[in-house]
Amino acid sequence: MERDEFERDMADELAFHIEARTQDLIHAGVPEEEARRRARLEFGGVTTWKERCRETRSFRPLDELRADLRYAIRTLAKSPAFTLAAVLSLAIGIGVNTAIFSLIDAFSFRPMDVPDEGRVTRLFTTSPQDNEGTFSWPEYQEFSRQARTFSGMVALGGRGARMQRPDGTFELLLINTVSENFFRVLGVGAAEGRLFPTENAAALSEHPVVALGYDFWQRRYGGDPSVVGRQIRLEGGNGQVLLTVCGIVPRTFHGIESSADRDLWAPPETWAALHGRNELEDRTFRWFVALGRIKPGASFPTASAEMSTIASRLAASWPDGNRARSARAISDLAYRLEKTRGPGVVFLAVVLLVLVMSAVNVANLLMARAAARGQELSIRTAIGANRGRIIRQMLTESALLGGGGLLAGIAIGWVLIRALPSIIGGVPGYQMELFHAVLDVRVFAFAAALTLATTVFFGLAPALSASRSDLNALLRRGGDDRPGGRFPGRQILVGAQVAMSLTLLAVTSVLIASFVRTRTADLGIARGEQLALFCGVENARQVRAAASRLRALPGVADVGFAIRAPLSVDEQGWAARVSFPERPEIGKDAPLEIRYNAIDSNFLRVLGTPVLRGRGFSEADQTTGPPTVLISQTMARRYWPGHDPVGATFRIGSRGVEHRVIGVVRDVTFNAIDQLPEPYMYLPWFRGDYGEATFIVRTNLPAERLADTARRSLIGIDPRLDPMNITTENELIRFSGLEHRLAAELLSILGFIGLALTAIGLYGVVGWSVTRRTREIGIRIALGASRRETLALVLRQTAIVGGVGVLAGVPLALAATKAVSSLLFGTNPWDAGMFALAIAVLAAVLLAAGFIPARRARRIDPMAALRVE
Amino acid sequence: MTHEADLLPGTLDLLILKAVSLGALHGYGVLLRIQQISGGAFQIEQGALYPALYRLERQGLLETEWGVSDNNRRAKYYRLTAAGRQRLRKETEEWNRTVSAMTAALLTRPREV
Numbered sequence: 001m002e003r004d005e006f007e008r009d010m011a012d013e014l015a016f017h018i019e020a021r022t023q024d025l026i027h028a029g030v031p032e033e034e035a036r037r038r039a040r041l042e043f044g045g046v047t048t049w050k051e052r053c054r055e056t057r058s059f060r061p062l063d064e065l066r067a068d069l070r071y072a073i074r075t076l077a078k079s080p081a082f083t084l085a086a087v088l089s090l091a092i093g094i095g096v097n098t099a100i101f102s103l104i105d106a107f108s109f110r111p112m113d114v115p116d117e118g119r120v121t122r123l124f125t126t127s128p129q130d131n132e133g134t135f136s137w138p139e140y141q142e143f144s145r146q147a148r149t150f151s152g153m154v155a156l157g158g159r160g161a162r163m164q165r166p167d168g169t170f171e172l173l174l175i176n177t178v179s180e181n182f183f184r185v186l187g188v189g190a191a192e193g194r195l196f197p198t199e200n201a202a203a204l205s206e207h208p209v210v211a212l213g214y215d216f217w218q219r220r221y222g223g224d225p226s227v228v229g230r231q232i233r234l235e236g237g238n239g240q241v242l243l244t245v246c247g248i249v250p251r252t253f254h255g256i257e258s259s260a261d262r263d264l265w266a267p268p269e270t271w272a273a274l275h276g277r278n279e280l281e282d283r284t285f286r287w288f289v290a291l292g293r294i295k296p297g298a299s300f301p302t303a304s305a306e307m308s309t310i311a312s313r314l315a316a317s318w319p320d321g322n323r324a325r326s327a328r329a330i331s332d333l334a335y336r337l338e339k340t341r342g343p344g345v346v347f348l349a350v351v352l353l354v355l356v357m358s359a360v361n362v363a364n365l366l367m368a369r370a371a372a373r374g375q376e377l378s379i380r381t382a383i384g385a386n387r388g389r390i391i392r393q394m395l396t397e398s399a400l401l402g403g404g405g406l407l408a409g410i411a412i413g414w415v416l417i418r419a420l421p422s423i424i425g426g427v428p429g430y431q432m433e434l435f436h437a438v439l440d441v442r443v444f445a446f447a448a449a450l451t452l453a454t455t456v457f458f459g460l461a462p463a464l465s466a467s468r469s470d471l472n473a474l475l476r477r478g479g480d481d482r483p484g485g486r487f488p489g490r491q492i493l494v495g496a497q498v499a500m501s502l503t504l505l506a507v508t509s510v511l512i513a514s515f516v517r518t519r520t521a522d523l524g525i526a527r528g529e530q531l532a533l534f535c536g537v538e539n540a541r542q543v544r545a546a547a548s549r550l551r552a553l554p555g556v557a558d559v560g561f562a563i564r565a566p567l568s569v570d571e572q573g574w575a576a577r578v579s580f581p582e583r584p585e586i587g588k589d590a591p592l593e594i595r596y597n598a599i600d601s602n603f604l605r606v607l608g609t610p611v612l613r614g615r616g617f618s619e620a621d622q623t624t625g626p627p628t629v630l631i632s633q634t635m636a637r638r639y640w641p642g643h644d645p646v647g648a649t650f651r652i653g654s655r656g657v658e659h660r661v662i663g664v665v666r667d668v669t670f671n672a673i674d675q676l677p678e679p680y681m682y683l684p685w686f687r688g689d690y691g692e693a694t695f696i697v698r699t700n701l702p703a704e705r706l707a708d709t710a711r712r713s714l715i716g717i718d719p720r721l722d723p724m725n726i727t728t729e730n731e732l733i734r735f736s737g738l739e740h741r742l743a744a745e746l747l748s749i750l751g752f753i754g755l756a757l758t759a760i761g762l763y764g765v766v767g768w769s770v771t772r773r774t775r776e777i778g779i780r781i782a783l784g785a786s787r788r789e790t791l792a793l794v795l796r797q798t799a800i801v802g803g804v805g806v807l808a809g810v811p812l813a814l815a816a817t818k819a820v821s822s823l824l825f826g827t828n829p830w831d832a833g834m835f836a837l838a839i840a841v842l843a844a845v846l847l848a849a850g851f852i853p854a855r856r857a858r859r860i861d862p863m864a865a866l867r868v869e
Numbered sequence: 870m871t872h873e874a875d876l877l878p879g880t881l882d883l884l885i886l887k888a889v890s891l892g893a894l895h896g897y898g899v900l901l902r903i904q905q906i907s908g909g910a911f912q913i914e915q916g917a918l919y920p921a922l923y924r925l926e927r928q929g930l931l932e933t934e935w936g937v938s939d940n941n942r943r944a945k946y947y948r949l950t951a952a953g954r955q956r957l958r959k960e961t962e963e964w965n966r967t968v969s970a971m972t973a974a975l976l977t978r979p980r981e982v
Contacts, residue, residue: 009935013896013945014919016938020897021915023940042915049916056923 003067010053018043055389068396075397079369083401085760086365086455090405092753093358093451095412098444100746101351102417112332113252115187116293120332121303123153123290125311127325128590135288136321137268137280139314140179143290143327146310149298152185154178155288156256161264161274162235162536162720171722173216173234173263176255177271177288180204183249185293193228193247196267208270209246210234216263217248234264235720236274243270256289284321284654292329304329324590346820347746350504354750355447357500357757359454360493362405364761366398366458391460398459402452409448491801494761498805498842499812501758505838506813507820508744508751513834514827515744521826523733524668525566526608529703530729532565533695533710535721540686543693546721547600549713555701560602561693562685566670567732568694574598576681579651586639594635596681597670598688604630604665606696614646614663621662622686627652629659635679636664652683659683673733673825696729703728755842759849766798767853774860782862794857798850806839813838881913881921883964886949886957889931895944896922922947930956 018039025035043049076083114120123143125133135143135155144153157177165171183195195211198204210232212221221227231242249265268280279285294303311327330338533550537543543561551559563574575593580586601617604610612633621628629652636645645661652659667677685693699706707726714721770777777790785793817829888894888902900918903911925931930953938944949957 009945010919012943014916016895016942016944017897017900017915017919019942020938020940044914044916046916049919052917052920053923056920056927 006057010050014043014046014049065396068393069400071393072397072400076400082365082369083404086362086401087404087408089358089361089365089757089760090402090451090455091408091412092757093355093362094406094409094444094447095414096416096749096753097351097355097358097447098409099413099416100750101347101443102413103746112186112256113254118331118333119293119296120186121150121292121294121300121329122332122335123292123307123327123329125286125325125327129593133325134286135290136283136286137288138283139286139322140288140290142314143307143310144179146313147292147303147306149294149303149306150292151295152181153290153292154182154185155290156182157271157288158262159271159275159287164233164235175210175264175266175271176262177266177268180267182265186291188250188253190247191250192225193245195247195249195265197246198267201269204267205269205272208241208243208273209267210243210270211247211249211265212245213249213263213265214251214253234274238274238276241273243273256291283318291332294329300329300331300334346507346823349816349819350507350747350750353500353504354754354757355450357497357754359451360497361757361761362451362454363458364493364497366455368767370458394460395456398456401459402455405451405455406448409451413444494758494801495805495808497758497761498802498846499809501754502806502809502838502842503813503816504747504751504754505842506835507816508747509834509838510817510824510827510829510831511744511747511820513831514824517826518673519733521669521673523566523673524609524666525729527730527733528608529699529701530606531695531697531699531703531706531710532568532725532727532729532732533697533714533723534565534568534725535693535695535714535723536691537693537721538691538718542718542721543685545717546693546714547602547695549717550695550697550710553697553706553709553713555699555706556697557700558602558606558698559695560600560604560606561695562597562599562603563690563692563694564597564670565694565696565729565732566607566668567673567729568727576652577654577656578681579656580639581651594679594681595670596683598683598685598690600685603696604682606698607668609668610666611663612666613644614661616663616665617682617684622684627657627659627687628662628684630663630665630682631661632665632667632677632680634667634677635681638679652681703730755845758842759845762798762801762846763849763852766794766850767856770794770853770857773857777857777860778862781860787858790860791854791858794854795847795850798846798854802843802846802850806842810835881917882925883957883960884911885918885921885925886930886953886960889947889949890954890957893934893936893946893948895936895938895946897944899947925953929953 021039021042022032022035025038026032030038040046112120123135124131125135125139127133137155137157140153140155144150144155147153155178159175159177161173161175163171163173180196180198180201183190184198188195190211191214193211196204196209212227217223217227225248227245228247229245231244233240233242235241243266255262272280279287292303294300307327307329311322311325315322315325535546537546547559547561550556574597575595578587578592578594586592599617601619601622604616611630613636614630616630617628629650631645639645639650640648645664648661649658650661651657665682668680669675669677670680695710697703697706697710711723711726714723777793780793781787781790813835814830821829884903884907885899888899888906891902891906894902896918899922900913900915903913922931926933926947930950931947932950934946934948935943936946
């Protein structure tokens with residue numbers, strides 16, 4: 001190598017000089033030892049002159065870079081603790097933040113992956129009770145036909161159909177029934193084939209088609225493109241139907257809610273072929289979500305006004321179903337923001353906070369190092385290293401540090417984005433991914449840019465400071481820790497970090513407290529081992545057979561069933577029109593609808609929900625005699641305030657069948673864990689035509705261990721009884737608290753990271769100041785300060801920085817917990833106990849971080865310390 | 870040693886060029902030649918010679934060649950290039966101009982102003 005040769009030649013040349021001079025001196029009569037010594041003395045510092053010689057040559061950039069890299073690696077390897085802390089801070093700042101932000105983003109506010117998303121509009125029908133109502137198929141068609149401000153309007157209804165597996169069992173597939181124009185209006189192209197060949201509507205009903213969701217295509221057909229054009233057999237209410245696969249939906253499109261994937265996408269003709277036209281013709285069966293794309297130039301308020309105009313025309317032409325109903329439009333982006341504003345902003349703020357904390361930490365570490373290296377650099381400058389060269393070397397070092405942090409950050413982010421969704425969990429019983437999360441490139445770039453800029457800036461500071469720039473003055477002031485020091489810059493940074501950490505801890509702890517509340521809250525049901533199996537059933541005989549077969553399984557204590565289990569993951573449940581003939585004022589303005597569940601006689605007992613007044617259903621109520629109903633205590637309080645409703649009658653359903661109240665039941669949280677109790681009714685399952693049943697199996701085994709046996713015994717009765725969904729009531733409770741859990745889990749990760757960063761930061765500052773004060777401490781010890789006093793001296797610094805940080809942090813923390821109160825479930829945002837806990841945890845970590853350097857100070861040997869300077 | 874003068878900035882290069890112009894020399898030889906031709910008048914820190922030699926080589930004023938010294942050791946010899954010779958001439962002229970101007974200036978008496 002040219003460079004090695006240069007070094008060798010230079011060494012030879014200088015050695016030759018000294019040797020020649022020595023020989024001359026010896027010839028002049030100087031004794032050999034003395035001659036050697038004098039020759040070297042006259043020559044001067046060999047290292048210095050070599051450095052000067054090197055400077056005369058400018059190496060090729062690559063050589064120089066290599067040399068700088070080698071130098072940087074050597075220096076970084078010499079202080080592994082610093083290097084590790086800095087790289088870790090960077091990696092956390094970049095990786096964890098990006099991953100968590102991406103998850104939150106995927107969970108809440110990522111827009112649909114369609115072109116020109118800004119013009120996509122959410123459409124709702126509204127009633128006095130419901131601001132976000134859905135559409136029946138005829139309603140959708142009317143709105144779509146009459147609207148002028150939209151270039152297209154689409155509808156989507158999610159349902160299910162069975163498909164036989166190769167082993168003869170049935171799998172429930174989730175079908176999105178969508179209007180034919182769905183993909184065209186949204187601008188989603190097919191991954192394979194076509195997303196509905198729509199030029200001939202008649203052909204669609206003769207030869208029904210279906211499109212496969214990307215994940216289903218991969219799962220079931222291994223991504224084989226030749227499946228397009230083939231026929232698949234599905235079973236619906238009309239029996240088995242052959243459908244032609246017309247195309248594959250692209251991977252990037254998951255429908256309107258990014259969290260839920262559907263297996264199949266089908267136009268309404270396909271739905272009609274599977275299940276008949278009833279549900280498409282029923283004007284009040286509102287099972288479609290509608291979206292529109294507004295025309296260029298049209299505004300959202302205009303569109304919304306037009307929707308309400310059309311709604312009033314519908315109310316006039318179909319008073320029975322549409323009286324007192326209106327409609328509105330809101331931009332999809334605005335809707336998502338509205339939905340996620342509270343939690344979204346909190347998460348964003350926290351992610352930003354942790355990002356800032358990691359940047360501060362890196363700055364802190366580098367500044368501590370800068371102070372430590374001041375001496376090394378002034379020596380190098382003194383022996384003639386040129387400043388540009390030093391700056392280049394420091395830059396290389398910072399870049400290496402930053403590059404390491406970046407790589408580690410990518411690795412951490414990559415691992416987290418894969419691991420977190422499975423830790424957090426999917427929808428119980430469904431084989432679908434809750435998250436389609438990918439690392440968000442923009443956030444990644446932002447985090448990387450911020451932390452890298454910090455690294456380079458603070459990494460260069462010591463090199464620049466060698467030239468006594470303003471920065472130097474700043475650093476020197478910031479670095480002055482001695483009594484009377486002017487501007488304790490680093491302490492201020494750490495104090496700020498303590499304050500941020502307290503804020504983070506306070507938010508984390510109230511969220512955890514709130515999450516714990518969701519686990520222990522009274523849901524109106526007994527918490528215990530209960531398996532829930534959701535099946536489609538053909539008739540009463542079949543459901544009785546299934547229940548008795550399940551009851552006979554070993555380990556089963558009791559079995560009941562209903563159309564839905566509490567907290568099951570689907571729509572808000574069934575609701576029925578209710579009227580009180582002797583009290584016409586109720587439901588005068590708008591038809592009153594009350595949610596209900598159809599149950600067998602055992603259901604309430606199995607759930608552990610007490611009948612507070614009257615009695616539960618008997619077998620007679622289920623089959624013969626006058627119709628009876630059970631009502632929830634909230635319904636009793638609302639419609640029979642101060643009276644005993646048992647024995648009262650009211651009418652249910654569009655035909656207004658009279659039902660007698662036979663009992664009042666404790667409120668059960670049926671929909672979402674944080675929902676207030678609402679009026680609710682229970683009807684006898686056997687008197688309706690529900691076609692589905694969720695068996696609740698109470699067991700003294702862990703419920704999930706029973707899942708397989710239970711499923712096999714149901715298939716034993718009829719393969720069609722194969723449960724569409726098996727889960728446990730505990731899972732459902734867990735999932736229903738998902739938002740709380742997600743908030744608690746993600747924020748505790750961030751809280752922990754913030755705490756760790758603060759500890760590293762404080763450790764760095766105190767450790768550094770002990771190094772700086774070694775001489776002072778040594779003198780104190782020499783003058784008779786006891787080791788305990790020395791320890792106290794150093795710990796006092798920790799206490800001051802920590803105390804000031806905590807004081808500054810309390811108002812911040814109060815404001816922050818107040819801001820997250822919308823995420824809290826039954827928890828006071830200003831819970832004194834939680835605050836005390838957060839402060840205690842922080843204090844403990846700070847003391848530990850201060851104690852290690854303090855112990856080092858205690859051990860300082862006064863004599864050695866005085867020799868240092 | 871107090872009678873030895875410190876070198877004026879820039880003069881070391883000129884001395885080296887002059888020394889080498891009298892024949893190829895190794896580094897130590899350059900030192901000896903300068904002491905010889907200057908009558909030992911200058912205090913030169915010996916190591917300082919080398920950065921100057923390297924710089925002049927870099928500027929193309931000197932060329933080098935490895936050879937064998939009087940006592941049979943491998944040594945690097947410096948020789949003046951054409952550019953170096955030209956530079957020497959130019960620098961010498963400048964030096965002479967400066968010196969005569971300085972001399973004239975310093976010899977000025979009050980009446981002559």
